[in-house]
Amino acid sequence: MEEVTVNLGTGRASVGAVLDFAWTAGDFTATEAMASTSLTRSTAIDAIDTLVSVDILRELPNARAAGSYRSGRPARRFAVSPDLGVVVGVDAGDMHLAVTIADPLEATLVHHRIDLDPTHSPDQRRAEVLARLQQALKEAGVTQDAILAICVGVAAPVNRDGISPPHPDGFWERTNPHLAEALGGWAPIVEIKNDALLAAVAEGSDPRGAAIGCRDYVALLAGERFGGGVVVDGHLLHGAHGGVGEGIVFDHIIGVGSAFGLSYALHDRVREAVDGGEIARDSVVGRLADADRADPRSILALAASGDADAELVTSRVGATLARIVGVLGSMYDPATVIVCGAVAESIEPVLTAARGILPTQLHLPAPELVASALGAEVVSLGAVATARRAARERTVPRLAERRLSRAM
Structure with missing residues (x-):
């Protein structure tokens, strides 16, 4: 813009x-x-x-x-x-949609989160985003002309114009279905950002964030897919196409092999251990192997309670995470890597295993590896913080200029 x-x-x-x-x-x-x-x-x-x-x-x-x-x-x-207007933060993930209406200071007026059908077409997703926005504004009791700024986080690289590059399977086009164009008339400032980048904003700005006062860190979204929001020397890194921290690199890392996140990795390691005879199929953990997708929280809770089978699984996922963090550490030299998203709430058994291996994965000093305290709403928090900053630095000064010009 x-x-x-x-x-x-x-x-x-x-x-x-x-x-x-x-x-x-x-x-x-x-x-x-x-x-x-x-x-x-x-x-x-x-x-x-x-x-x-x-x-x-x-x-x-x-x-x-x-x-x-x-x-x-x-x-x-x-x-x-108190009546300058509102800001809007949206987390449009692959499988969820969260919409937040907030004032430009600190109060949240409305927050909704729903599951999305990952098979929806780009047109269906775009329509869902717009409909949920309208619904949230109505519930907040404000009209579209009260919006000072909108920020939307998407599971795709995004350039400075809010456009995602083509993806071989159409994934990025579906997760960012021309939202910059669709929302262009909704507010004076509309920003479409990569979701991991917004997670990094939240970790560095929210009072509960793990990166408060830190100038070099990576916020690693790790639940559904891996993606990193990277801050170096106090600056968010973006790239020509918004691709800094894009998880596709992990498809090519031996011992990782996929950009799919820790939720999938935990289930895959359960299946491998059961198929290899290391975990009995009729055990508490073994029975999870036959599920379409095991709840990662159940595996992590079992590991935290001392279940030997679950500890085996989390140790192997910890080794995978250590390789991922080793790559990030070698590329960006962060002081801290923060594992973000809903999975972070119970990820400590995996982090414990990863910390023991991490120093062997890079020559630089290993970054501190911590879990985020911001939970599933980390991207939403970053989107609202970004919209507030845009309102404060750009929209409200323009509003003041217009009002002053009319008064003169």
């Missing part, structure tokens, strides 16, 4: 500085804004008054009116206006 240069007049720098401060300040006074922005008092007050005049900031009741002030002249207090 084309960048727009925002011009808030001769006081643009000071207005922008105050607005940047206001996003994270909560309630604040002119003195606090002045201290944070290094503006003079008169400049800070002028900037605040400008933002109040165009309804970007609101003036709050003073301390005396609020009943908490005792003597002297009460300071004026301000906050970002």
Whole structure:
């Protein structure tokens, strides 16, 4: 999307500085804004008054009116206006769809998550995304023109225009069915991003994230398919086609052999051990081999409780994960690799096995290997965080410019 240069007049720098401060300040006074922005008092007050005049900031009741002030002249207090609009975060995975409507500050208004049919055509998936968006907006009590920014995470590489390259089996075209075009008129800013990249955003920005304060890390989505969101020197890596961290490389790694994630790897190792006579078919773990797809949480829970068969399986999956992390460590030299997604909630037995093998998989110091605390919603959290950043840095300043121009 084309960048727009925002011009808030001769006081643009000071207005922008105050607005940047206001996003994270909560309630604040002119003195606090002045201290944070290094503006003079008169400049800070002028900037605040400008933002109040165009309804970007609101003036709050003073301390005396609020009943908490005792003597002297009460300071004026301000906050970002609560009715600027909403942001939308979407996690459009291969087999699920999550839609979040949130305010541009911190509150979640609506969040829905449903399963998707992976056999749906691109047209069916696109229609489902649009329908669920409409439904969520209606439930939040807002209209489409209130949207400040939309960010959608998809299970595909995505270039800077929101377009995914062709896939030999059509997978990327199905998981990103021209969503940038379909959503282009929905909001001032629409961003389509790779889901693992958004997981990396969440891990580095959410208070519970495993990468807070870390400048070099990989967020490894590992449940359904492997894909990495890579941060080096504090910068998200993207690539010409959005393919940094794409999991197809693991098809070619001996001992991994597939981009399918840990959920599949656990079931495959159960089947191999049963077929090889290492696990009895009528045992608790062995009976899982005949399922179309075993629940990975049941295998992991058994391993955590000390079941020897489950420990055998998790040790072998741990060896696979160690090879994957070894490749990531050699390519990107991260300090930390974070295993993300729903599987992360119970993945510790696999991580324990992987940590013992990992130092042998690369010459560099092995990265710390940890489980995400953000669960199945990690991509949704990253999408909302990205939409909020776009709203704060781009949409709201443009909105202020338009309102100020009309007022002049």
